[in-house]
Amino acid sequence: GESVGLHLPTLSVQEGDNSIINCAYSNSASDYFIWYKQESGKGPQFIIDIRSNMDKRQGQRVTVLLNKTVKHLSLQIAATQPGDSAVYFCAENQGQGKLIFGQGTTLQVKP
């Protein structure tokens, strides 16, 4: 079936470096994608979203890139900080707001 997945379960980066978290999706009809951050014991926190008519969208220290040709999106975090340590999920909106989540990438920031 259709699914949204992430390439790596864990990513370890040095504080101050840039982080790139990847996600592959399989439903070519998907038109809206969201990145969430989830800290231990908390609910997912919205980070940034992107629609399929865009290739790139920037927020504060975060950028999402969408490559529809290869059905891939990525989340880039600039100058990674210890507070960025969390599990990151990409999610696909399948209409009426129903979100399909991938399994998540754990970002570990080394001081």
Add this chain to the structure above:
Amino acid sequence: DTGVSQDPRHKITKRGQNVTFRCDPISEHNRLYWYRQTLGQGPEFLTYFQNEAQLEKSRLLSDRFSAERPKGSFSTLEIQRTEQGDSAMYLCASSGSGATGPTDTQYFGPGTRLTVL
């Protein structure tokens, strides 16, 4: 605090017992969603409401599960005759109606962690 709230935050119960969780969405949001999340996995969609109407239910929502949103504000999720496999984090989210566009951001609550012994 104007975010999504859930109660209780933790629930431990014995197999076979019934449990009920509550979700209070962001006040101006008319869409409310329930998800289930097991350890190491992403959240899985269970059901959603627009105002008081339950518009979609996942096949994950067995007959032992029932959700209500009687006045279009808070929602409850009840699990009857709990099983050990029901142990998970139950997340609630809310969003606007989508009237301003095809999609609206879902804001999640802190979740209710259920442990069935």
